[in-house]
Amino acid sequence: MNNMLHPSLNPHLFSPQVEKIPTRNGYGDGLLELSETKPEVMVLTGDLAESTRVLAFWKKYPERFVECGVAEQNMMGVAAGLALAGKIPFVSSYAVFVPGRTWDQTRVSVCYSKSNVKIAGAHSGISVGPDGATHQALEDIAITRVLPNMTVIVPCDAEETRKCTLAVAQMQGPAYFRFAREKTPVITTVQTPFEIGKSILMRTGEHVTLVGCGPLLHEALLAAHELSRDGIEAEVINMHTIKPFDHAALEASVLKTGCVVTIEEHQVAGGLAGAVAESLGRHHPVPMESIGMQDSFGESGEPDELLTKYGMRAKDIVLAVHDAILRKQKNLKR
Amino acid sequence: MLLPSRLTELELAANQIRQDIITSLLSAKSGHSAGPLGMTDVFTALYFEIANITPEKRDAEDRDRVILSNAHICPVLYATLANRGYFPREELSSLRKLGTRLQGHSNNHFRPELPIETCGGPLAQGISQAVGMAIASRTHFQANEKDKGHRPTWQTWCLMGDGELNEGQCWEAFMLAGKLNLRELTVFIDRNNIQIDGFTEDIMPLEPLANKFKAFNWSVIEINGHDIQSVVSAAELAKTTFENPTVIICHTTPGKGVSFMQNRFEWHGKPPNAEEGQIALRELRTLAGQIKSEHE
Numbered sequence: 001m002n003n004m005l006h007p008s009l010n011p012h013l014f015s016p017q018v019e020k021i022p023t024r025n026g027y028g029d030g031l032l033e034l035s036e037t038k039p040e041v042m043v044l045t046g047d048l049a050e051s052t053r054v055l056a057f058w059k060k061y062p063e064r065f066v067e068c069g070v071a072e073q074n075m076m077g078v079a080a081g082l083a084l085a086g087k088i089p090f091v092s093s094y095a096v097f098v099p100g101r102t103w104d105q106t107r108v109s110v111c112y113s114k115s116n117v118k119i120a121g122a123h124s125g126i127s128v129g130p131d132g133a134t135h136q137a138l139e140d141i142a143i144t145r146v147l148p149n150m151t152v153i154v155p156c157d158a159e160e161t162r163k164c165t166l167a168v169a170q171m172q173g174p175a176y177f178r179f180a181r182e183k184t185p186v187i188t189t190v191q192t193p194f195e196i197g198k199s200i201l202m203r204t205g206e207h208v209t210l211v212g213c214g215p216l217l218h219e220a221l222l223a224a225h226e227l228s229r230d231g232i233e234a235e236v237i238n239m240h241t242i243k244p245f246d247h248a249a250l251e252a253s254v255l256k257t258g259c260v261v262t263i264e265e266h267q268v269a270g271g272l273a274g275a276v277a278e279s280l281g282r283h284h285p286v287p288m289e290s291i292g293m294q295d296s297f298g299e300s301g302e303p304d305e306l307l308t309k310y311g312m313r314a315k316d317i318v319l320a321v322h323d324a325i326l327r328k329q330k331n332l333k334r
Numbered sequence: 335m336l337l338p339s340r341l342t343e344l345e346l347a348a349n350q351i352r353q354d355i356i357t358s359l360l361s362a363k364s365g366h367s368a369g370p371l372g373m374t375d376v377f378t379a380l381y382f383e384i385a386n387i388t389p390e391k392r393d394a395e396d397r398d399r400v401i402l403s404n405a406h407i408c409p410v411l412y413a414t415l416a417n418r419g420y421f422p423r424e425e426l427s428s429l430r431k432l433g434t435r436l437q438g439h440s441n442n443h444f445r446p447e448l449p450i451e452t453c454g455g456p457l458a459q460g461i462s463q464a465v466g467m468a469i470a471s472r473t474h475f476q477a478n479e480k481d482k483g484h485r486p487t488w489q490t491w492c493l494m495g496d497g498e499l500n501e502g503q504c505w506e507a508f509m510l511a512g513k514l515n516l517r518e519l520t521v522f523i524d525r526n527n528i529q530i531d532g533f534t535e536d537i538m539p540l541e542p543l544a545n546k547f548k549a550f551n552w553s554v555i556e557i558n559g560h561d562i563q564s565v566v567s568a569a570e571l572a573k574t575t576f577e578n579p580t581v582i583i584c585h586t587t588p589g590k591g592v593s594f595m596q597n598r599f600e601w602h603g604k605p606p607n608a609e610e611g612q613i614a615l616r617e618l619r620t621l622a623g624q625i626k627s628e629h630e
Contacts, residue, residue, distance in 0.1 A: 042473070063473060066510075074462045074506030081466020084442070084452055085399070087473070089466075104456050105503075109463055113442055113453040 004204045004233070005221075008191040013218070014225055020183035023215060024122050026158035027179055028053030030165025031090065035061055038088060038169055044079055045092045046072045051181075052092040052122045076102040076117070080109035083116040088169055095121025095137030095178050099144050110174045111147045117175075118168045119144075124178035125214065125265030126293065126310055127303035136298040137178065142270025144176040145243045151196060152242040153177040154213035154264070154272070157187045160240060163194035171196060180265075182303045184215035199246040201253075205233030208321050209253040212263035213239050213272050216291070216312055220263050223317035234321060245275050251283050259287045259324040263317060265307075268292040287327035289320040336383070336563055344562050347417055348378040349618060352591045354413035354426055356614045359605035362430040365438070368588035368601040369495065370410035372526045372559070376493070376584050377414040379565035380522070385491055389419045392446040396487045399471075401464040404495035404524070405454025406603075408440040420448060458501035461521065464492035465507050468519035468579075489573050492521045497529030500538045505550075511579040512551030519579045520572040524559070526588040528599035547581045559584030591618050 005013075012018050034041045035057055044066045049055045058065040066082075068075035072093055079089040091098050098119050099106045110117045124137040145152045151173065155161040161179050168175040193200065202217065203224050212220040217238055224234040235253050239246065254260055260280065264272040273290040280286060291312055298306060307313055336344070355370045381387075386398040402411050409429060416423045421435075428434040435444045439455035452463050468490040498504060511519055525543070527534050534540055544554045553576040557564040565584070572580035588602070589595025592614040595606075606614055 066469060068510055069506075069513075071503075071506035071509065073458075073503045074465070074510060077459050077462020077503065077507065078466035078469065078510065080452065080459075081401075081463035081468075082470045083466075084463065085467045085470035085474075086395075087470050105459055105462070108453055108456050109459045115452075 006192070006200065006202050008189055008193070009202060010186050010189055013185070013187065013221060018185045020185050021158040022181065022183050023155060023158050023161045023179035024051075024053045024181065026155065026161030027120055027122075027165050028056055030162040031057045032060070033162070034166060034169050035064070040086060041088045041090065041169060042066065042082055043090045043092060044068055044075050046070055046075050046097065048093050048122070052120065054092045072097040072101050073105050076105035077109050079117045080105070080113060080115040084113065088116055088118065090118045090120055092120045093122065094135060095124040095140045096135055099140055099176060100137060103143055106144070107147055111149045114149055115174060116172055119174070119176040121176065121178040123181045125180055126298040126306045126312070127215070127265060128181050129303045129306060130300050132300040133297040138265070138267050138293045138298065139270070140176070140178055141242055141264070141266050141272065142274065145275065149174055150243065151175040153196065153240055154242060155179060155240055156214055156217045156238055157184060159186065159188045159190065159192070160194060164240070167194060167196050178214075180215055185218040187218055187221070194240070197241045197244045197246060199240065199249045200238040201235070201249070202238050203234065203236040205235040206256055207232045208234045208324055209250070209257045209260045210234050210236045210263060210317065210321070211239050211250065211260060211272065211276055212236065213242065214265055216263050216265055219312065219314045220317055222314035223321065226314060226318055227321060232321065232325070239272060242272055242275050245279055247279050247283060250276065250279055254280065254284050254286050259328040261289045261291065261317060261320045261324050263291040263312070265312065266292055268294060287324050289324045291317055291320055336566060341563060344378050344382055347382060348374050348562070349591075349621070351378060351410065351413045351417050353615055353618045354416065354423060355409045356592070356606060356611055356618065358409055358413065358426040358429040360608065360611040361427040363605060364430060365409055365605050366406050366603050367605055368528065368595055368598070369404070369407035369524060369526065370413075371590045371592060371595065372586040372588040373407060373410050373493070373524050373584070374414075374590065375560045375562050376522055376524070376565050376586070377410050379562045379569070380491060381414050381418050383566050384569040386488070387449055392449055398488050399451050399464070399467045399490040400449070401451055401460045401467070401490065401492045402440055402454050403460025403464070403492055404457060404498045405439040405460065407495070407524075408436075408454070411440055411450070412436050415448065457495070457498040458503035458507070461492055461494060461504055461507040464490050464519060464521070465511050465516065468511070468516050469514065471518045472516075488518075490519050492519065493524070494521055495524050496526060496534050496540060497537070499523070499540055508547070508550045508552065515551070515577060516579045517577050520569065521579070521581045523581060523583050524586055525583050526586045528588050528597075528602055530599070530602050532599055544583060551578055553578055553580040554583065555580065556583045556585065559586035560590060593617060
């Protein structure tokens with residue numbers, strides 16, 4: 001079945017020993033690459049230089065780094081001021097703070113003013129783990145994608161995060177991208193294409209469309225692998241850019257499959273599932289199921305335990321696929 | 335020191351700006367009265383004398399940056415820019431109307447035609463952006479090896495209200511500017527003692543305000559905000575002498591120039607009605623009755 005996978009993906013994808021790297025490392029690597037080619041790139045943090053992986057940039061270019069202290073609202077404004085004066089600032093903190101704590105500043109100083117600010121939200125999703133609900137950003141996609149002028153990206157692994165970091169520096173305008181704390185499987189390779197606003201067809205299939213973003217795409221691919229044994233071929237779309245949304249790719253897939261399962265480490269309201277539902281409702285309504293947080297907060301625990309408890313593993317995706325296909329076949333409405 | 339003739343010119347300009355504020359508020363039928371009239375002399379000094387920006391070079395990279403953080407007083411910004419020659423005074427009557435460049439809170443969508451660097455409204459956001467622009471000026475300066483040892487590329491001037499200082503974000507910004515010895519930044523605070531719900535010291539006491547800034551590693555100058563010479567001298571001192579950020583606390587009379595608005599917090603957020611507007615204009619044209627030969 002591997003011949004249906006995108007040829008550029010990690011060949012050891014399904015191995016139990018698949019390499020795992022935290023996506024945030026890709027951010028730090030991307031910044032270092034950028035620092036050499038784009039002198040206008042600056043980095044800001046709010047007392048989180050190490051955990052957001054910007055320490056190396058700080059050491060290399062102290063004059064292009066602003067340590068703002070534990071004061072995120074001011075940090076977002078300072079970034080807007082830098083951007084309006086021609087710099088390309090990267091705001092680095094936890095997603096619960098940027099954009100969580102700084103939504104008003106993001107709305108006015110960044111989006112309304114069309115400031116060229118890049119917002120890097122670390123420690124997103126429930127897999128943040130033991131820190132508990134306060135530090136697990138599960139609403140950040142929703143609150144950013146409703147803002148005019150904003151681009152929203154959820155990279156799936158360290159390599160895609162690196163490419164995303166380079167890509168947002170090339171585009172003009174505000175961008176938000178999120179990454180995770182834990183080591184997660186390496187899904188893509190240097191050869192895998194990445195273009196903002198253009199989703200990646202990771203696996204082709206004709207029975208169901210799995211639309212995912214972030215590290216959970218690995219679970220989606222595992223689920224597709226398992227479903228294939230039962231004769232169900234799932235199409236897997238890496239919808240890394242939530243906004244602007246790739247309506248065309250989604251529509252082309254559902255025209256073929258006739259049902260959808262969305263997969264994200266985020267509330268199912270307002271995030272990727274919201275974007276998919278809005279798109280399908282307008283262009284091509286089909287039965288849809290959603291994997292993600294079902295309107296609840298998280299809690300402390302190991303990442304694997306939490307993903308299992310809150311139903312975001314491959315087995316949960318398999319069940320959701322069966323539901324979606326059943327509804328398609330019976331043309332059932334909920 | 336300003337020449338006496340220049341000072342008279344600026345004072346007359348300020349009087350015209352006050353009249354234009356009243357006229358534009360009459361046309362808009364909503365907006366803020368007290369703050370704009372109170373800050374007119376500071377705006378006149380800043381845009382006519384202090385800041386290195388001119389209508390002739392609106393997009394100069396090394397232009398001074400002026401940030402209005404308490405953007406609800408933008409009628410004074412618009413009236414000042416029109417009188418400074420950025421756009422015709424007739425446009426002031428479009429204030430707050432559909433399709434206008436003169437939005438209810440000032441924004442940067444018409445730069446460089448209008449020299450407005452950012453969007454204001456939610457209080458305290460301007461000061462943080464001013465800090466960012468001042469840091470950018472320093473970084474820009476450091477990047478040019480040949481410039482090392484010289485003054486920064488541009489000065490950033492930020493205008494704030496005193497009620498605005500209730501916002502915690504202001505103090506985050508002051509802390510960062512103090513830490514960086516950000517001499518590239520100068521802040522004017524409109525110390526008019528009023529905010530929407532009442533007098534500042536009743537709503538949320540600010541005193542001892544000067545000491546608070548000193549504790550944050552800022553230089554402090556206190557002036558009469560209606561004395562244009564004092565405004566110009568303070569700005570000069572802030573820009574050329576002090577090695578850390580400077581706050582110029584401008585003691586002003588809210589509603590300055592219109593007797594029934596002066597020192598009345600009720601006038602913070604409302605415009606005059608037609609009758610009040612005519613009285614206000616007459617007071618301004620006659621310098622509160624001192625000039626008898628008014629012809630209308």
